[in-house]
Amino acid sequence: MRIVVPVKFVPDIQSDRRFGAGGRVERTAADGTLNELDENAIEAALRLVEALGPEAQEASEVVVVTVGPAEADLALRKAYQLGAHRGIRVSDDALAGSDYFATAAVLAAAVRSVGDVDLVVTGMAALDGLGSVVPALLAADLGWPQLLLARRLDVSDGVASVTRELDGVTEELTAPLPVVVSVTDHVNTPRYPNFALIMAARTKEIEERSLADLGVDATTVGEAGARTRVLTAAPRPPREPAVVHVDKGEGGLALAAYLIDHRLV
Amino acid sequence: MSAPTPTVAVLLDTPATELRSPVKELLTIARSLGDVVAVALADPSERVVSEAAAHGAQRLVVVDPGADPALTPVAAEALAAVVREVDADVVLLNATFENKETAALVALLVEAGLVVDARPDGLVEGRLRTSKRVFAGTWDVVSEVVTERAVVTVRANTVVAEPVADPRALEVERLASTPSARATAASLVSRTVHPVSTGSRPALAEAAVVVAGGRGTLGDFAAVEDLADALGAAVGATRDAVDEGWVEHDTQIGQTGVTIAPRVYIGAGISGAPHHRGGMQASSTIITVNTDPEAPIIEISDLAVVGDLADVLPQAAAAVREHLAGRSR
Numbered sequence: 001m002r003i004v005v006p007v008k009f010v011p012d013i014q015s016d017r018r019f020g021a022g023g024r025v026e027r028t029a030a031d032g033t034l035n036e037l038d039e040n041a042i043e044a045a046l047r048l049v050e051a052l053g054p055e056a057q058e059a060s061e062v063v064v065v066t067v068g069p070a071e072a073d074l075a076l077r078k079a080y081q082l083g084a085h086r087g088i089r090v091s092d093d094a095l096a097g098s099d100y101f102a103t104a105a106v107l108a109a110a111v112r113s114v115g116d117v118d119l120v121v122t123g124m125a126a127l128d129g130l131g132s133v134v135p136a137l138l139a140a141d142l143g144w145p146q147l148l149l150a151r152r153l154d155v156s157d158g159v160a161s162v163t164r165e166l167d168g169v170t171e172e173l174t175a176p177l178p179v180v181v182s183v184t185d186h187v188n189t190p191r192y193p194n195f196a197l198i199m200a201a202r203t204k205e206i207e208e209r210s211l212a213d214l215g216v217d218a219t220t221v222g223e224a225g226a227r228t229r230v231l232t233a234a235p236r237p238p239r240e241p242a243v244v245h246v247d248k249g250e251g252g253l254a255l256a257a258y259l260i261d262h263r264l265v
Numbered sequence: 266m267s268a269p270t271p272t273v274a275v276l277l278d279t280p281a282t283e284l285r286s287p288v289k290e291l292l293t294i295a296r297s298l299g300d301v302v303a304v305a306l307a308d309p310s311e312r313v314v315s316e317a318a319a320h321g322a323q324r325l326v327v328v329d330p331g332a333d334p335a336l337t338p339v340a341a342e343a344l345a346a347v348v349r350e351v352d353a354d355v356v357l358l359n360a361t362f363e364n365k366e367t368a369a370l371v372a373l374l375v376e377a378g379l380v381v382d383a384r385p386d387g388l389v390e391g392r393l394r395t396s397k398r399v400f401a402g403t404w405d406v407v408s409e410v411v412t413e414r415a416v417v418t419v420r421a422n423t424v425v426a427e428p429v430a431d432p433r434a435l436e437v438e439r440l441a442s443t444p445s446a447r448a449t450a451a452s453l454v455s456r457t458v459h460p461v462s463t464g465s466r467p468a469l470a471e472a473a474v475v476v477a478g479g480r481g482t483l484g485d486f487a488a489v490e491d492l493a494d495a496l497g498a499a500v501g502a503t504r505d506a507v508d509e510g511w512v513e514h515d516t517q518i519g520q521t522g523v524t525i526a527p528r529v530y531i532g533a534g535i536s537g538a539p540h541h542r543g544g545m546q547a548s549s550t551i552i553t554v555n556t557d558p559e560a561p562i563i564e565i566s567d568l569a570v571v572g573d574l575a576d577v578l579p580q581a582a583a584a585v586r587e588h589l590a591g592r593s594r
Binding site: 140145146148161165166167169186232249255257262 | 373394452457459521550
């Protein structure tokens with residue numbers, strides 16, 4: 001079984017996240033990390049492989065793919081620490097400023113270049129943009145069925161089945177492989193890296209691909225191909241400090257008075 | 266020479282029952298942008314037809330998707346057929362998880378630009394401008410869609426829904442769509458709808474007031490629910506509280522749960538982990554109740570009551586009920 005997990009290098013949500021030149025999110029090695037929700041996807045992929053018999057496991061691999069600059073290797077190395085077998089970084093100067101559609105198209109080209117892929121497993125969102133739309137677009141670009149927002153994923157006899165959790169709705173879906181699956185943060189608890197994998201991840205090879213390698217026309221991606229453009233990006237003024245009321249037996253009255261005085265009830 | 270009036274298509278969720286408040290908001294936004302075409306993927310109820318008209322829809326297109334539109338590629342192909350038929354410039358959808366998938370796939374099909382979870386501000390020289398709050402509410406981003414068509418998902422509580430003074434009687438126009446093989450390649454084995462609102466409480470995603478509880482409730486949500494009921498509010502929770510099994514999954518507020526932007530958010534026993542803050546920081550007024558005066562959520566609060574929620578919430582609920590009873594006398 002060959003599984004591709006697309007991952008993203010994002011600013012840590014605890015860090016001071018900001019926009020830089022051209023309305024692009026600043027991603028630096030100092031406060032960048034593997035998108036936390038991608039760990040659930042890596043874990044789900046590893047568990048599918050580990051559930052196979054020894055011979056099938058031997059013939060299986062989990063390939064992590066990222067689109068980004070050299071710093072994005074940090075995300076791939078974190079994936080290696082968790083147990084991913086191969087890592088591919090797609091880098092090209094023309095990619096800067098890519099929109100959802102270009103990102104999905106490049107990932108689809110990368111999946112095709114890996115070849116003989118049974119599943120693509122993604123996280124439910126990237127915690128910087130929170131668009132949650134790339135998995136659907138990737139499935140469409142590949143021409144594969146989509147099974148998205150899975151809180152349960154099983155694969156047997158060439159069929160994937162998921163429990164899909166929406167707001168107020170639970171669905172059970174199946175689809176024949178190959179398929180694109182996105183998993184929620186409720187699907188599993190990602191493992192901690194073990195020492196041997198941490199050591200090996202430092203020097204493990206990362207394969208690099210350019211747009212030309214993948215046969216993607218550079219004018220269709222990046223700023224040139226983007227269907228949206230950022231006009232302005234500005235930090236909001238900090239909030240006024242909170243009115244702090246220490247409860248001495250009338251804290252509830254203070255809360256109610258605040259609501260009433262501000263005409264909020 | 267004046268430009269032709271833009272056409273704005275609005276997807277009506279839940280056409281068989283009644284229009285939910287976020288969809289009325291979409292119609293309100295849509296008529297500020299151009300002529301409004303409401304789109305239903307199933308036969309609308311009479312109530313939905315009249316509510317769509319009341320909020321400014323000028324046309325109503327019902328499209329037979331040819332398969333279950335719970336499969337979002339099927340819904341997207343049906344909606345794309347309408348977009349082409351009416352030559353829509355802008356397509357608006359309520360920002361649910363399933364609608365985000367539909368929006369992305371519609372945009373792919375009609376070669377439109379896509380903006381997720383933003384407020385459409387207007388068309389400037391035929392290009393849609395949107396504004397959006399990102400990074401847990403700390404940055405404002407204004408974007409422009411450079412393609413001829415734009416698809417936008419809009420969060421609940423972005424505007425206040427307003428009916429029009431002179432609604433137009435709607436005639437149902439019908440269209441049929443044939444789903445592609447890929448759209449129906451996945452099979453829907455079962456679909457279970459669990460109520461998004463409990464009893465008389467509003468749905469979390471669209472409530473104007475939300476009372477949320479976290480680890481500090483120690484698993485007892487009675488005080489949270491009681492204050493919510495006094496205020497006519499929805500009940501929310503942190504991921505911790507959901508993972509502990511104290512409350513239903515549907516109540517989870519956060520970047521991976523429901524993202525809310527109510528007029529009033531009241532958080533009790535919630536320290537303010539980044540995931541939770543990312544899902545509620547756009548709330549207009551933030552009130553918190555916490556025993557810890559150093560809780561990170563206080564940084565983003567308007568009013569922070571430092572105290573035990575088991576004391577503070579019931580007292581607040583009683584005072585609110587007394588106030589409301591006094592007002593109705």
